[in-house]
Every structure is written in structure tokens, then in C-alpha cells.
Amino acid sequence: MNGWISVRVAERREEAEGIVGLVLAPLPGASLPPYEPGAHIDLKMPNGMIRQYSLCGQVGDTMVYELGILLETAGRGGSRQVHEEVKVGDVLEISAPRNLFALVPGEPALLFAGGIGITPIIAMADHLARSGTPYALHYCARTHARIAFRERIAHSHAPHHVHYHFDDVPQTRLDMARVLAEAEPQAHLYACGPAGFMDFVIGAARAAGWPEARLHVEHFSAPEVQDPGDAFEIEIAGTGQIVPVASGQSAATALAEAGIEVPLSCEQGICGTCLTTVLAGVPDHRDMYLSAAExxxxxxxxxxCSRARTPRLVIEI
Known part of the structure; x- marks a missing residue:
């Protein structure tokens, strides 16, 4: 990726059990690009690994970015490197912000955060509070110890706007039917968290008749796909080069082995970094980046992550 931005780790703090907060500052004489609530950045680890993290600081502050990073014990190692190795003073590289989870301006909002899903949601809630837009925040966590940004939430949000739900406190469990019934008319729903949590929230909203245009989600990871997919071929437009893609092999890997590098970041079909033009053939879309219409x-x-439904795809690099 071109255009990496060098930043310094200005502060590191324990936000909650298993969650580290990083405050990133520009190098002397520089500033950071502005962003809107719901945006995220790519963070390049010291070992070159790239991961996506939501920006959870105060929108409009171009002198610091704030991240909250959960230690994913079953992950691919990115969060572990942050938790174990990144320290104050380190210089890291980030991308400019991208926003795939933007607020609809001026519309009431019903916000649902599951665990670390609070990171984009808190930026949204802060913005809504400052703008005077009606909103409600429902923050679900396993235990009280897993709640991040507790002091910030208490300082910035009136108690009637914030509702905590804990797995280990039955009387606080989320009553989706009631919450949806009490929502502001024409409210938009925003959900971020583990896949099961979002399936529960969005499934309840759909069952209650909420239109798709008012449902918005941010995925941190893609669901596991059991079907490895059939083998297919990729033809490179303009050169005629044919690249075979084996069953169970990603198209990006096959292209790389053929000497054709495709920019990668999440490698799960979430971020859109590797999005590639298709001129012929029918893709088997397995991403969570493109809309149904796209x-x-x-x-x-x-x-x-995506494959082909036809024997060959012709793509433009």
C-alpha cells in the first residue's frame, strides 16, 4: 500500500480486561487526516503484519488517533504483538482512515456494541451526543471487567442514553424486542461485535420488520467457510496470462505465486483493499465488503477470499 503515515505511540493504557488502548500521534510537524465516526485504519505491525482497527477517539482531533485492541487468543497474531511488544515511543505505520460504517447524518440512532465492538460505536455515540441527535447505546459484555471506556462514557453521556448488559448478570440481559419497540421512529440501527452477537441483533431487527436500509453493521472477522470451492482459472486481461487456482487455494495466493501481487490487508474480505475488476466470468462472492447490489x-x-462460479474469471490488474 502506498501512502503509509508514520505515527508515534504517545500513550498505552489498559482499557479493560484483555483490551489495550493506544494513542497515536503524528511525528513532529505533521498532522493526521480527519475522519468521521465509524472509520478505521490499517495498522502495520513491526513484523509487517497488517490489521484493521476502528478509530475510537474524538472525531475532529487531527493530533491523535485512539485505538482499542482486544487480545485475540485464537487470532493470527496481530493483537498479540500489540499487547506484548508495542510500547510508548514506538513508531508505527498506519493508513489514512476509511469508513465503511458511517452514520446517517441527522437520523436517530440505536447503537449496539458487543465487547470490543465498542470501538467504532463510542465514536458514534460521542458525535451524536455533541450534535444533539437522539440515540441510545447498548453495550454488551461478558463481565463488568470487560467494559472499556467506562469513565469516558460516564463523563460524556447522560445515564439514560447508556445501557449495560452483562452475560454474568441475568437481570441485565439485552431484551431486543423491548429495545426495538421503544426505539425512536425512523431510527437507524448500528451493530458491531462478534459475528454471533451481530446475527442476534440484526436477526431480531429483521424479524421486527426493520428495513435493510436502516440496518448497519461493522464486521471484525469473516465467518468461517467450510466449502473450499472448486478449482478455476484466472485470465489476466491484456496479457492473456492464465493462472490456475486450486481448490482450497485463494485467488490472491495463486496470483502471488504467478508473480502478480495484489494489495492485501485483512485477507478476509472485510476491508476491500484487494478489490479487483472482473471483465468476464461470474465470481463466487465470499466477502463482507461489497453490498448485495455490488x-x-x-x-x-x-x-x-472470493472464488468463481464459472471455470474462468478474466480480471484487470
Whole structure:
């Protein structure tokens, strides 16, 4: 990726059990690009690994970015490196912010955060509170110890706007039917957290008749796909080069082995970094980046995870 921004770790703090907060500052004489609530950045680890993290600081502050990073014991190692190795004073590289989870301006909001999903949600809640837009925040966690940004939430939000739900306190469990019934008319729903949590929230909203246009989600990881997919071929437009993709092999890996590098970041079909134009053939879309309409157009695909429904895809690099 071009255009990496060098930043210094200005502060590191324990936000909650298993969650580290990083405050990133620009190098002397520089500033950071502005961003809107819901945005995220790519963070390049010292070992070159790239991961995506939501920006959870005060929107409009171009002198610091704030991240909250959960230690994923079953992850691929990015969060572990942050927790074990990154320290104050380190210089890291980040991308400019991207926003795939933007607020609809001026509309009431119903916010649901599951665990570390609070990171984009708190930036949204802060913005809504400052703008006077009606909102309610429902923060679900396993235990009280897993709640991040507790002091900030208490300082910035009136108690009637914030509702905590804990797995180990039955009387606090989230009553989706009641919450949805009491929502502001025409409210938009925003959910971020583990896949099971979002399936529960969005499933309840759909069952209650909420239209898709008012449902917004941010995925931290893609669901596991059991089907490895059939083998297929990729043809490179303009050169005619044919690249075979084996069953169970990603198109991005096959292209790399053929000497064709595709920019990668999440490698799960979430971030859109590797999005590639399709000129012919029908992709088997397995990403969570493209909308249903964009997938139906079949004019692009994410080679990190998507495959082909036809024997060959012709792509433009």
C-alpha cells in the first residue's frame, strides 16, 4: 500500500480486561487526516503484519488517533504483538482512515456494541451526543471487567442514553424486542461485535420488520467457510496470462505465486483493499465488503477470499 503515515505511540493504557488502548500521534510537524465516526485504519505491525482497527477517539482531533485492541487468543497474531511488544515511543505505520460504517447524518440512532465492538460505536455515540441527535447505546459484555471506556462514557453521556448488559448478570440481559419497540421512529440501527452477537441483533431487527436500509453493521472477522470451492482459472486481461487456482487455494495466493501481487490487508474480505475488476466470468462472492447490489453486478471481486462460479474469471490488474 502506498501512502503509509508514520505515527508515534504517545500513550498505552489498559482499557479493560484483555483490551489495550493506544494513542497515536503524528511525528513532529505533521498532522493526521480527519475522519468521521465509524472509520478505521490499517495498522502495520513491526513484523509487517497488517490489521484493521476502528478509530475510537474524538472525531475532529487531527493530533491523535485512539485505538482499542482486544487480545485475540485464537487470532493470527496481530493483537498479540500489540499487547506484548508495542510500547510508548514506538513508531508505527498506519493508513489514512476509511469508513465503511458511517452514520446517517441527522437520523436517530440505536447503537449496539458487543465487547470490543465498542470501538467504532463510542465514536458514534460521542458525535451524536455533541450534535444533539437522539440515540441510545447498548453495550454488551461478558463481565463488568470487560467494559472499556467506562469513565469516558460516564463523563460524556447522560445515564439514560447508556445501557449495560452483562452475560454474568441475568437481570441485565439485552431484551431486543423491548429495545426495538421503544426505539425512536425512523431510527437507524448500528451493530458491531462478534459475528454471533451481530446475527442476534440484526436477526431480531429483521424479524421486527426493520428495513435493510436502516440496518448497519461493522464486521471484525469473516465467518468461517467450510466449502473450499472448486478449482478455476484466472485470465489476466491484456496479457492473456492464465493462472490456475486450486481448490482450497485463494485467488490472491495463486496470483502471488504467478508473480502478480495484489494489495492485501485483512485477507478476509472485510476491508476491500484487494478489490479487483472482473471483465468476464461470474465470481463466487465470499466477502463482507461489497453490498448485495455490488455483488450482483459481478464486475469486481475480492481475491483474498472470493472464488468463481464459472471455470474462468478474466480480471484487470
Amino acid at each position: 455483488q450482483a453486478a459481478n464486475d469486481c471481486f475480492t481475491p483474498c
